[in-house]
Amino acid sequence: MNRAHYDYDLSEHRIIIADWTLDMVEKWVPGIQNDSMRVNSILINGRGRYFNETTGTRKDAPLTVYQVEYGKRYRFRLISSGSQYCPFQMQIQNHSMLIISTDGGTVQPQHTVDTLVSISGERYDFVLTANQPPGNYWVRVRGIGFCDPMRVEDFAILSYHTKETFPPASGLTVAQTLAFPQEPLPAYDDPYPEGIVFNHQTAPCYTPNDTYLCAADLESYEEFRDNELIDAVPDHTFFLGFNVIEANNSLLFSKRGFSHFATVRGRFNTIGATNMISFVPPSFPLLIQPEQIVDENAQFCNVSHKPAHCTDDHLCFCTHRMKVKHNDVIEIVLYDTAEIRQKFYHPFHLHGHRFIVTDTGRFPNDILTDQITYLRNLQTVRRPNAHCPPYKDTMSIPNRGYVRVRFRADNPGFWLVHCHFEWHLANGMGLVLQIGEPDEMLKPPANFPRCGSYQPPLEEAEEEGEGNGCGPLMRCDP
Numbered sequence: 001m002n003r004a005h006y007d008y009d010l011s012e013h014r015i016i017i018a019d020w021t022l023d024m025v026e027k028w029v030p031g032i033q034n035d036s037m038r039v040n041s042i043l044i045n046g047r048g049r050y051f052n053e054t055t056g057t058r059k060d061a062p063l064t065v066y067q068v069e070y071g072k073r074y075r076f077r078l079i080s081s082g083s084q085y086c087p088f089q090m091q092i093q094n095h096s097m098l099i100i101s102t103d104g105g106t107v108q109p110q111h112t113v114d115t116l117v118s119i120s121g122e123r124y125d126f127v128l129t130a131n132q133p134p135g136n137y138w139v140r141v142r143g144i145g146f147c148d149p150m151r152v153e154d155f156a157i158l159s160y161h162t163k164e165t166f167p168p169a170s171g172l173t174v175a176q177t178l179a180f181p182q183e184p185l186p187a188y189d190d191p192y193p194e195g196i197v198f199n200h201q202t203a204p205c206y207t208p209n210d211t212y213l214c215a216a217d218l219e220s221y222e223e224f225r226d227n228e229l230i231d232a233v234p235d236h237t238f239f240l241g242f243n244v245i246e247a248n249n250s251l252l253f254s255k256r257g258f259s260h261f262a263t264v265r266g267r268f269n270t271i272g273a274t275n276m277i278s279f280v281p282p283s284f285p286l287l288i289q290p291e292q293i294v295d296e297n298a299q300f301c302n303v304s305h306k307p308a309h310c311t312d313d314h315l316c317f318c319t320h321r322m323k324v325k326h327n328d329v330i331e332i333v334l335y336d337t338a339e340i341r342q343k344f345y346h347p348f349h350l351h352g353h354r355f356i357v358t359d360t361g362r363f364p365n366d367i368l369t370d371q372i373t374y375l376r377n378l379q380t381v382r383r384p385n386a387h388c389p390p391y392k393d394t395m396s397i398p399n400r401g402y403v404r405v406r407f408r409a410d411n412p413g414f415w416l417v418h419c420h421f422e423w424h425l426a427n428g429m430g431l432v433l434q435i436g437e438p439d440e441m442l443k444p445p446a447n448f449p450r451c452g453s454y455q456p457p458l459e460e461a462e463e464e465g466e467g468n469g470c471g472p473l474m475r476c477d478p
Contacts (some may be wrong), residue, residue: 073129144202242272
């Protein structure tokens, strides 16, 4: 629907942002001691230049290059694929970005921004107009928020292609030559002006008269507005509190304690949980082998049904599942249980569906423990009203704040709901949302590999004089 707003949609104009660390993830999950869990660099399409703080040197690796032609408009597709806790702040030197899509859903081209912040799992499409004097411009991405002390950023290059483009170096293409720019990278302490900032992870969205542009401020087109979803009384409302539990050795090495944990630094060990349930994955894939669900009460748990060894006020390890009927209207209120204000946040991600955001905010300073009561009494739904909300599948839960979303459960299956920080998910901050019964779900293809039964192709190469012909690549009956 936004086709008239750009001239080109090229596969090479994708921006995949990731974090990079010197450590192996096994150093954190679980429990090998290290100095600190940190981000050491940023990659753009797998390329970056690691800066060594000790030596003050930066690796001379090739950078990603995006080529444009003066006067043309280009659609760029941004994927925020970070695994850790850095929101990514992206700026394109002397250029602005017109947002036209989020998480795969088209939105109206209403917001042109100078700084675009994305959280882990989010996707944005934007239009860049090549309207500056031909030359090379920096695409600048830095980790912000909790990553501010780490001072990590990296660069790509936006290059105008003209007839006067300088000749490539001997034996290299133009793009390969551009990937090794001669001019020095901008200094970290010489940032670009922020200008209009979009989607800052700590912005107090929906606060009256605020000047912040948030992801939920985007608007879909009127024909995508779902009034029945917006106006419906939800069939189910779930309150999900994201917990980060500091675990001492008495818990980690208790009879039921050692399931998963991460050592963030020194003796600081953490376990992720939702409503004080740390998710233990099932031993088989639910969607393709549902016949192995033989005792739901024994195989699954939730806040109202926990194993006998769990109590209300203690961390519980089990396969957390919420179950709803096909086509129910579901409202989920997600909130951060942290007691202190900081630059941390949780990127919430829902598989299999897209939702609309109806409210978001932060708790008052005096609300420290009884968040659910506060949220139940908070009846003001400041969105969507006349607003046509965008459809998203990833949303930031503000530190000491909340997000209220709703969606129609129209895709039967077993779907993961989780924090998009990989080590939070690995440590239990997630759950399964079951929609409908197995007989309503799509069936796997015939001969689809099954957990526990897959056999690789076997070569039948029998040679004379080798008995029954059994070789190292063959399975032989006794």
